[in-house]
Amino acid sequence: MITVTEQAGLKIKEMIENEEDQNTFVRLGVKGGGCSGLSYGLGFDPQKNDDDTELEYHGIKFLVDNESAPILKGVVIDFKESLLGGGFTIDNPNAIASCGCGSSFRTATNAGTPEEC
Numbered sequence: 001m002i003t004v005t006e007q008a009g010l011k012i013k014e015m016i017e018n019e020e021d022q023n024t025f026v027r028l029g030v031k032g033g034g035c036s037g038l039s040y041g042l043g044f045d046p047q048k049n050d051d052d053t054e055l056e057y058h059g060i061k062f063l064v065d066n067e068s069a070p071i072l073k074g075v076v077i078d079f080k081e082s083l084l085g086g087g088f089t090i091d092n093p094n095a096i097a098s099c100g101c102g103s104s105f106r107t108a109t110n111a112g113t114p115e116e117c
Contacts, residue, residue: 001055001069002028002062003076008088009058011079016060021046025054025061028077030068038071040090 004012012026027045030038045063048054052063064072076091 001064001073004057005076005078006058008077008079009060012060019044025063027063028072029065030071042088
């Protein structure tokens with residue numbers, strides 16, 4: 001369903017080591033909002049819900065809710081370092097447009113009129 005690069009996996013493991021609960025899940029989801037209509041959510045969650053699909057990459061347990069799953073199909077999560085720091089990137093083959101500020105996207109399914117940034 002999704003791909004997590006080795007670099008992203010290493011960074012997530014490093015972050016989990018700093019968490020109080022070392023058995024936490026990483027939740028990846030999509031929510032409405034942002035300039036283009038949808039935005040990603042990526043964070044730690046100690047609890048799995050009934051409508052979650054559990055995936056494991058690089059020994060890390062990820063959760064994706066059933067509503068977000070079709071939009072996230074084929075997503076690649078990476079971590080890139082630069083001179084100004086680093087950050088996670090999400091490459092989504094389902095996105096047909098993204099906002100100029102880079103924080104939101106839209107798919108063919110939600111291709112209504114985007115809001116202004």
